[in-house]
Amino acid sequence: MYSLSYNALIISFILTFYGIFIAISSSLKKKYNLLESAYNTFIAIFFLTTFSVILLIRGFIADDFSLEYVALHSNRALPLIYKISALWSGQEGSILFWTWLLLLYSIIMIASYKKKYLELMPIVCATLFVISNFFLSLLLFPANPFRILKEALPDGQGLNPLLQDPGMMLHPPTLYLGFVGFSIPFSFAVASLITGNLDITWIKATRTWSLISWLFLTIGIILGAKWAYIELGWGGYWAWDPVENASLIPWLTATAYLHSVIIQEKKNMLRVWNMILVVSTFFLCILGTFITRSGIISSVHSFTESSIGSFFLIFLSFILFFCGALIISKLDQIKGKERLESFLSRESSFLFNNLLFVALAIAVLWGTLFPIISEAITGEKITVAAPFFNKVASPLAFLLLLLTAICPFIAWRKASAKRLLLNLTYPIILSVIITIILLLLNINSGWVIAFAFSIILLGSSIVIEFYKGTKARQSIKKENFIQAFFKLIIKNKRRYLGFIIHLSVAIIFIGIIGSSFFNEEKEVILKKGQSTHFGKYIIKYNHLFIQSDSNKSSVRAVLDVYASDTLLTKLYPGKNFYITSEQPMTEVGIYSNWKEDLYTVLVGWEEDETASFKFFFNPLVNWIWCGAAIMIITTILLLL
Amino acid sequence: MKAQIIIPIIILISVVSYLIISSVKTTMVYYYTVSELYAQLPDFSCRVNGKVVKNTLKHLPNTFDYYFEITDGKKKLPVQYKGVVSDIFQEGIEVVAEGKYDKNKKIFIAQSLLTKCPSKYESKLDNKK
Numbered sequence: 001m002y003s004l005s006y007n008a009l010i011i012s013f014i015l016t017f018y019g020i021f022i023a024i025s026s027s028l029k030k031k032y033n034l035l036e037s038a039y040n041t042f043i044a045i046f047f048l049t050t051f052s053v054i055l056l057i058r059g060f061i062a063d064d065f066s067l068e069y070v071a072l073h074s075n076r077a078l079p080l081i082y083k084i085s086a087l088w089s090g091q092e093g094s095i096l097f098w099t100w101l102l103l104l105y106s107i108i109m110i111a112s113y114k115k116k117y118l119e120l121m122p123i124v125c126a127t128l129f130v131i132s133n134f135f136l137s138l139l140l141f142p143a144n145p146f147r148i149l150k151e152a153l154p155d156g157q158g159l160n161p162l163l164q165d166p167g168m169m170l171h172p173p174t175l176y177l178g179f180v181g182f183s184i185p186f187s188f189a190v191a192s193l194i195t196g197n198l199d200i201t202w203i204k205a206t207r208t209w210s211l212i213s214w215l216f217l218t219i220g221i222i223l224g225a226k227w228a229y230i231e232l233g234w235g236g237y238w239a240w241d242p243v244e245n246a247s248l249i250p251w252l253t254a255t256a257y258l259h260s261v262i263i264q265e266k267k268n269m270l271r272v273w274n275m276i277l278v279v280s281t282f283f284l285c286i287l288g289t290f291i292t293r294s295g296i297i298s299s300v301h302s303f304t305e306s307s308i309g310s311f312f313l314i315f316l317s318f319i320l321f322f323c324g325a326l327i328i329s330k331l332d333q334i335k336g337k338e339r340l341e342s343f344l345s346r347e348s349s350f351l352f353n354n355l356l357f358v359a360l361a362i363a364v365l366w367g368t369l370f371p372i373i374s375e376a377i378t379g380e381k382i383t384v385a386a387p388f389f390n391k392v393a394s395p396l397a398f399l400l401l402l403l404t405a406i407c408p409f410i411a412w413r414k415a416s417a418k419r420l421l422l423n424l425t426y427p428i429i430l431s432v433i434i435t436i437i438l439l440l441l442n443i444n445s446g447w448v449i450a451f452a453f454s455i456i457l458l459g460s461s462i463v464i465e466f467y468k469g470t471k472a473r474q475s476i477k478k479e480n481f482i483q484a485f486f487k488l489i490i491k492n493k494r495r496y497l498g499f500i501i502h503l504s505v506a507i508i509f510i511g512i513i514g515s516s517f518f519n520e521e522k523e524v525i526l527k528k529g530q531s532t533h534f535g536k537y538i539i540k541y542n543h544l545f546i547q548s549d550s551n552k553s554s555v556r557a558v559l560d561v562y563a564s565d566t567l568l569t570k571l572y573p574g575k576n577f578y579i580t581s582e583q584p585m586t587e588v589g590i591y592s593n594w595k596e597d598l599y600t601v602l603v604g605w606e607e608d609e610t611a612s613f614k615f616f617f618n619p620l621v622n623w624i625w626c627g628a629a630i631m632i633i634t635t636i637l638l639l640l
Numbered sequence: 641m642k643a644q645i646i647i648p649i650i651i652l653i654s655v656v657s658y659l660i661i662s663s664v665k666t667t668m669v670y671y672y673t674v675s676e677l678y679a680q681l682p683d684f685s686c687r688v689n690g691k692v693v694k695n696t697l698k699h700l701p702n703t704f705d706y707y708f709e710i711t712d713g714k715k716k717l718p719v720q721y722k723g724v725v726s727d728i729f730q731e732g733i734e735v736v737a738e739g740k741y742d743k744n745k746k747i748f749i750a751q752s753l754l755t756k757c758p759s760k761y762e763s764k765l766d767n768k769k
Contacts, residue, residue, distance in 0.1 A: 234726075343644040355649065359656040366660055371671060381671040383687060388667040392659055523724065525702050575727065583728045603724050606701050614724050 002067060002146040005055040008048040013136040015045050019129035027122035027195070035118070038125045039110050045132065046103040053100050056093060056145055060086055066152035069093055069145050075158040075580045077551045085169040086159050091293060091308070092145035094172060098289075099135040101173075101180045102128070109184055109209070117205050123191035124184075131183055134315045142308040158580025161552070167227040175220030175247060179285040181213025182254065186282035189275055193326045198334050203261050203274065208639065210261070210278075214254050215635045221247050222628040233586035233601045235521060235616035237624070240389040242297045245368045246288030249361045253281045256357035262494075263350045264336075267412075270351065271336045272327070277354070279323045284361070286316055297371055342414040349407045356400050363392040390516075394447055401454035401509065404502050405461045427460035451513050458506045462499045469496070497638045504634065507627030514596075514620025521616045528609045535617050537598055538562040544574075544609050552578045554587065557602045557611055561591055573602040573613070597621050669738065674712040677741060677748075688717060688748060689736045697731050706753075710735060721750040728755045 019041040026034035056069070060083040065071040073086040073093070088094040106128045113121065139145065162168065185206035192202040224244065229237040238244060257277040263270045291297060294309030327334070340347055366373075367384045374382040409423040421428075431453045438452055466485070473484040489496040524532050526541040533539075542558040556574030560567055571589030578585065591598040599616035670686040677688050690710030697708040706721045708731075719737050729735070737750035 232726075234724075339642070340645050343648060348645060351645075352648075352652070355652055359652070363656070363660050363663075367664075370664065370668075382668045383671045384664060384667050385669065388663050391663040391667060395659060396656070523704050525704075583730070586727055601724070603704070604699075610702050612702065612704060 002055065002059075002148060005052040006140075006144065006146045008052045009136060009139050012045045012048045013133065013140055015041055015048075016129045016133035016136060019045070020126050020133070023122045023126035023129060027126070032118065035122055035125070038122070038129075039114075042103065042106050042110060042125070042128075046100075046107050049096075049100050049103050052145075053087070053096060056096065057084055057087055060084060063156070064152075065154070065156050066149055068147040068149050071149060071153045071156045073156070073159050075156040077579060078156075078159055079164075079551070082159050082164050082169070085163070088172045088176075089159055089163050092139070092143040092147075094176075095135060095138050095143045096145050097173070098176050098180060099132065099139060101176050102132055102135060102183060105180055105184060106132070113205070117188075117201065119195055119197050120188060120191040120202060120205070123194050124187045127187035127190045128183060131187075134311075138308060138311055142311060156580070158578065161576060161578045161581050161583075161585040162231060164578075165227065165231055167223050168231065171220055171223040171227060174216050174223060178213050178215075178217025178220055179250070179289065181209060181216060182250070182278075182282045182285050184209040184213075185278050189278045190323065190326070193275065193323075193330055193334075196330070196333060198271065198330070200265060200268070203264060207261070210254070210258060211635065211639060214251070214258060215632065215639070217247065217251050217254065218628075218635070219632055221251060222625075222632070226625060229621075230588060230590070231586070233588050235519075235599055235601070235614070235618070237515075237621070240364075240367070240386045242368045243292045245364050245389075246291045249365050249368075250281050250284035250288055252357045252361040252364070253277055253284060256354040256361075257281055259350055259357075260354050263347055267338055267347055268336045269338050269340065269347060270354075272331065272334045273351075273354065275327055275334055277358075279319075279327070283316065283319050283323075284365075286312070286319065290316060291368065297368065344410060344415045344417060344420070346407065346410050346412045346415070349403060349410050353400065353403050353407070356396055356403065360393060360396045360400075363396070364389060367392070397509070398447075398450050398454055401451070401458055401506070404505070405454060405458040408461065408465050408499070423464075424457075424461065426464060427457050430460045431456040445517055448513060448517050451509060455506045455509055455513075459503060462503050462506075465499060466496070493638055497634050500634045501631050501638075504627045504630035507630065508624050509627075511620050511623030511625075511627060514623065515618040518619045519617060521614060523603075523612070523614050525610065525612045534598075534615045536563055537568075539600070539615065541611060541613070544605060544611065550579075552576050555602070555605070556587070557589075557605075557613070559589060559600060561598060571598075571600050573600040575602060592622055594622055594626075595619065671736075674710060674715045674717045677717060678715055681743060682741065685738065685740050685751075687736050687738045688719075688741075689734065690717060691734050692729075692731045694731045710737070718747045719750050720747050721753050723753065725753060726755045729753070 019038055022034050022041065023038040026032070026038060056067075058064075059067045059070045060074050061080070063070075063074070063076050065074075069090060069092055070086075073089045074083050078086070086093070088097045106125075110125075117124075185202075188202040188206045192198055221244075224247065225237040228234075228239070257274065260270050260274055260277060264274050290309065290312035294312060296309060340351070342348065367388050371381050371383045374380060405427065406420065406424060409420050411419070434456045435449050435453050438449060443449070466488070469488045470481060470485045473479065473488050474481065477484065477487070479487065520535060522532075522534050526532060528541065528543050531538055531540040538561075540560040540562065542560065544555055544557050547554050547556070554574055554576045556572045559571040559573065561569050561571060569591050571591060572587075573589035574587050575584040576587055586601060589600040589602075591600075597616070597618040599618055601614045601616075603612040603614055605611040670680075670682065670684075672680060672682075672686060672688050674688060674690045677686070688710065690712050693709040693711050693716055697706070699706050704722050704724065706725060707719070708721075709716045709718050711717070721737065721739075734756040736754040736756070737748060738752045738754075739748060739750035741748050
C-alpha cells in the first residue's frame with residue numbers, strides 16, 4: 001500500500017519536469033492551451049500528493065507501526081488529534097506537508113488568476129514547478145516518509161511530549177503557510193524578470209499573497225515564542241536560537257518588502273530594491289529551512305546531519321546564481337525613471353525603514369552563521385549568543401520605532417524639517433514628560449529611557465493621526481465622532497489599519513522592555529509547608545501530588561500565592577512523565593495579569609517532599625501577547 | 641540630490657557594520673570540544689561541548705549543585721554547575737557548558753548549561769527494510 005504512495009510521489013516528480021517544459025513552451029509560443037496543460041499538471045500533482053498525505057495520516061490513525069515514520073512519532077495511547085498532527089512532527093512528514101501546501105497554494109492561485117496575467121503566468125508556473133521538483137526530490141531520496149520496517153513494532157515510540165500541545169501543534173503549519181506562501185510572489189518576480197514585464201503588474205498580482213504569507217509567518221513566530229514560554233520552562237520566550245532566527249530573518253525582509261512595495265505602487269520607485277527583496281525573502285525562507293533541518297549549526301534544537309543538507313545547498317546556490325544573474329542582466333530595464341528627490345521625504349523614510357530592517361536581518365543572519373564562518377576561516381569555532389543579538393537589535397529596533405513614529409508626518413517628495421517638528425510637537429512633549437517621570441522613578445537604564453521615548457512618541461503620533469483624520473472627515477461630512485472614526489478607517493484601510501498595526505508593535509515592545517529589563521528570578525529549596533518571599537509575593541509550598549492516565553503520569557506541587565496577606569491564587573507547577581518518553585516535561589504554574597507574570601517551575605524533589613523551585617518575575621510580558629493578537633486581528637481585517 | 645541620499649546610506653551602512661563587528665568582538669565565545677579545551681587551556685570564559693559520561697552524574701539532594709564529567713570520545717572533563725537543568729539532562733546526553741576552566745582544581749565551572757534535544761530526525765530503529 002505504501003509503495004502506492006511512494007509511486008504517487010515518483011509520478012509527481014516526473015510530472016514536474018513535464019510541467020516545466022510545457023510552461024516554458026507556453027511562454028515561448030504564447031499558446032494558451034499549453035498553459036492550460038500546465039494548469040492541469042498542477043491539478044494532477046496536487047491530487048497525487050494529497051493521496052500520499054492521506055495514506056500517511058491513515059497510517060497514524062490506524063496505528064500502523066510497520067511504517068517507520070509512524071513508529072517513530074506515534075503510539076497507541078496518543079490522542080487522535082496528535083496522531084494527525086504527528087504528520088508534521090518529523091523531517092519526512094513535514095517535508096511532505098510542505099510540498100502539499102506548495103501545491104495547494106499553486107492551484108488556488110491558478111484558480112483565482114486563470115486567464116489573468118497571461119504574460120506572466122507561464123513562467124510563474126514554470127518556477128513553481130521547479131520549486132515543487134526540488135521538494136519532491138527530497139521526498140524521493142533523503143527524506144522518504146514511506147520507509148517500511150522489516151518487522152512492524154507492537155507499539156510506536158510516541159510523539160515528543162513537547163509537541164503534545166495545541167500551540168505547538170499549530171506552530172509548524174502556520175510557519176509553513178508563511179514560508180511556502182512567499183513562493184508565489186517570488187515566482188511572479190522571476191516571471192517578471194524573464195518576460196521583461198517589469199512594471200507594477202507582478203506586485204499588484206501578489207499583494208494579497210504577500211500579506212497572507214506575512215500574516216502566517218507572524219502567527220507562527222508568535223506561537224513559537226508563546227509555546228517556548230509556557231512549555232519549556234526557562235522563563236523566557238526568545239533565545240535567539242538558530243532555528244528561531246531562521247524564521248525571524250525572512251520575516252524582517254518580508255516586512256521591509258510590504259513597506260517598499262507601497263513606494264513602487266505610489267511613486268514607481270525602488271523597483272530594483274523590491275526585486276532583490278522578494279527574491280531574498282524566498283531565498284531566506286529556504287535558507288532557514290536548510291539551517292533548521294541540516295544540523296549545520298549546533299543549536300539546542302539540533303537535528304541530524306544527513307544528505308538533505310547537500311540537496312538544499314545545491315538548490316540555494318541555484319536560486320542565488322540564477323536570480324542574481326537575471327537581476328544584474330536586466331538592471332537597466334528594472335530601474336524606474338523617477339529618482340528620490342530629497343533626503344527628507346516620505347519615499348526616503350520608507351527606504352531608511354527598509355535599510356534598517358535589512359540591516360537587522362543581516363545582523364541576525366551573521367550571528368546565526370558565525371560559528372560556521374569562523375570555523376571555515378580561522379579553524380576555531382566561535383559562537384555568539386543572546387548578548388550579541390540584543391546588542392545589535394536594540395539600536396536598530398529603537399531607530400525603527402522612531403522612524404515609525406515620525407514617518408506619517410513626513411511629506412512626499414520633499415518635506416521640511418520645520419513642519420515635521422511642528423506636527424510632532426505634542427508627541428515630543430508627551431514623550432519627554434514620560435521619560436522625565438521614569439528618570440524621577442529612578443529608572444535610568446539608557447535603553448529603557450530610549451525605548452520609552454520612542455514608544456510614547458509612536459503611540460501619541462498615531463493617536464494624533466487618527467484624531468486629525470477623524471476631525472477632518474467630520475468637517476466635510478456630517479458625522480458624529482464615532483461614525484467619522486470608523487468611516488475614516490474603512491475608507492483608507494491600508495493607512496489606518498497599518499497605523500493600528502504599528503501601535504501593536506509599540507505595545508509588543510512595552511512587553512519586551514518590561515520583561516527584559518525588569519525581570520527577576522530566584523532559585524529556592526522549600527520543605528513541605530514552608531514559605532518564601534519573592535518580590536511582593538509570599539509563596540507557600542504545601543505538598544506534592546501525583547496524577548496518572550494511560551498516556552502519562554504527573555507530579556505537581558501545590559503553591560499558595562499571597563500578596564499583602566490575601567490569597568491571590570493557587571499554582572500547580574510540576575512535571576509530566578509520558579509513557580513513551582525517557583524525559584519528563586515541565587509544566588509551569590503561571591499567575592498572569594496585565595502588570596506581570598509570576599512564573600513558577602518545580603525543578604526537583606526528594607522523598608520527604610522537600611522540593612526545589614525556580615521562580616520568575618516577568619513584568620509586562622502579557623503586553624507582548626496582547627500586542628501580537630492586535631497585530632494579527634488587524635492584519636486579518638486588512639485582508640478582508 | 642543623489643548625494644543627499646547616498647551619503648546617509650553610506651553612513652548607515654558604516655554604522656551598522658561597526659555595530660555588528662564590535663558586538664561580535666565583545667560577545668563572542670569560543671566553542672571547544674573537550675580535547676580542544678585541554679589543548680588551549682583558556683583563561684577566559686568559553687563553551688565546551690561533550691556527552692555526559694555514564695556513572696559520573698552527581699546531584700546533591702536539596703541543592704542546585706551538579707557534578708559530572710563530559711567527553712568528546714577522546715578525553716574527559718569534570719564539570720561543576722549550580723543551577724537548574726533542563727528535563728532532558730541525563731547521562732549520555734550531549735551538552736554545551738559555558739563557563740571557565742579552573743586550572744588549579746582542574747574542573748570546569750559552568751555558569752550555564754544547554755542540553756541538545758535528541759535529534760527529532762534521527763532514526764533510532766535499526767530494522768529498516
